[in-house]
Amino acid sequence: MAQTELSAPVIQALQDLTILFGAPLVSGVISHVEGRIQGRRGPRILQPYYDLAKLFRKETVVPEGSSWVFLVGPIIAFSCYLVVPLLIPVLTTYGLPLGYMGDILGGGFILALAGFSVAIAGTESNAPYAQLGASRAMTFGALIEPTILFVVFAVGIITATDLPYALAATVRSSSSEIVRPAHILAAVAFFLVVLADTGRIPVETHSGTLEFGMIDEGRTLEHSGAPFALLKWGSAMKQLILYTILIDVFVAPWGLAANQRPVSVALAIPALLGKAMVVGCIFAVIDNSFSKLRLFKITEFLAAAFLLAVLAVLVFYLGGG
C-alpha cells in the first residue's frame, strides 16, 4: 500500500502554525496551573485566545510624539517569531528545506532582532515606564548573551556543526550522549537562560501590575489594540520557541516525526505541545517556590548560568567530556 506523504513545504508551514496557534494555549495552561499553585482558580485555559481576539477588535491608540516605529516594531517582532520556528526542529527529526538557511546562531540573531524591535518601539512611546522596561531588557539581554554564546559553543563542539537538528540527533543516538557532562551542563545553562528570558526568575514579576518589577512586560505598557495583541502573541510565541529549543534540542527530542507521513506529523504536534506544557508547569513551580531576587542580584544568577556554560565547554575540551 502506497503511503501518502506530506510534502516538505506543508510540514514547514505546519511547524509555523503549531507555534503560532499553540503558543497561547501553552501560556493559558501555564497561567492556569500557576493560579492553582497560588491557591486561586486561575484563568480559563483558553483565556489567552479570548484576550487576543478582544485586543484585535480594539482601536489602536498612539501616544503623542511617537513615530511610525512605534507601530512597526510589533510587526517586525512578530514576523521574527514566525521565522525562527523554520530553523529549529519543531515537528521533525530531519531538516526541512528552510531549516538550513540559518544555524543556531542565526536563530539567536533573529530572536535578538525581535527583542530589539520591541524595545525600540517601547522607547519610541516617550513614556518613562516603557523606556525603563526597554532599557532594562536590553541591559539584561546583554548579560545573558555570553551564556547563550557558550551554550552554542558547547553544542558546536559536541556535534561539530552548529545546526540544532544535529544536536537533537546526537542526543537521540545513545544514552551515553545524555549523561556526558558537557551536554548536561549546557542543557542546565540553557534552562537557566530560558528561566531568565521568559521573565520567570530571578527578578521579574511575571504577571504583576507593578511597573518597577517589570522588564519584558514593561516595554509594551503604551501599546494598545492590534499592535499590543501582536506583542502579547509574540511573547507567548517566544516562550514556546524557547521551550521547543530546550525540549527538542537539549532535553527530550523524542516524539518527533521521523518520516513525512501525515499520521506521524499529526502526532508530533500534540507531543510537542504536551511536552511544552510539562516544561511550562515545571517553570511555574520553580517560579512560585523561590523568592525573587533584588534587581541588581541578577548578575549573580547570570554568573551561575555562565559558569555552567563555560564548564560545559571546558569539560569537553579535555577528554571528550
Place this chain on the structure above:
Amino acid sequence: MPNAAPSTFTGAADVIAVLVLLTEFAMLRAPLLRSQVRLYAFQSLVVTSLAIVVAATRHVDELYVLAALSFILKVVIVPRIVLRLLSRAEVSLAGSSAFGVATMTMIAIAVSIFAFFSIGALHLQSTALPSAALAISVAVVLVAFVLIILRSDVVSQAIGFFSLENGVSVASLVVASGLPLIVDVAFLFDLLVAVVVFGVLMRVHHGRTKTLSTDSLDRLKG
C-alpha cells in the same frame, strides 16, 4: 569529527567531579556560614559516592572501607563539629568580602580555566584515566584557594581548607584508585588534625575579637 561519547565510568566520574566543582562554586556565594558547612557536607557526600563508583567499576574492595570512613568523618563528624562551634559563636552571616559574588565567580571561573588548560597542556592520553575529572579536581583545589583568599571569615577559610582536601580526594580516586588504604586513611587523619587546629583557631579568634571575621586582624595591637 565529533568526539565519541565517553564510557559510562568516565562519564559518571566526570559528572561527579563537576558536581564537586559546582558545590565549591556554591560555597563562594553562600552568605550563611551554616549553609557553607552544609555545602561541605554535601560535597563530601558526592566525593564518597565517587569512591563507591570507582570501587564498583574497578573492583577495588578497599575503597568501600575508605568510602565508609570518609562518609562518617567528612559527612557526619566534621560538619557537626563545625556547626557546634558556630552555634557557640552566635554569628550567622559572613561579613562582606572584598568583591561581589559575581566578580568572585568570574575570578573563580578564570582560575578554573587556568586549571583546565594546564592539565590539558600535559597531554595525558589514557583510556583508563578520565582526564576531565583530573582537571576538575585541580580546579576544585584552586577555587578552594580563591575561597580562602577572598572571603574574610574564619569559617570560610576552614571550609575552604577542608574542601581543598575533597578536591585532592577526587584526584587520588580517579588517578590512583589502587592507592594503599593506609595512605588514604592518612589523608583523612590529616583532615582531622586540620579540624582540631581550625576549631582552636575559631574559638580563640572569636574569644578575642567577638567576631568570626578576619578583617579585624590587620589592626595594630596596642
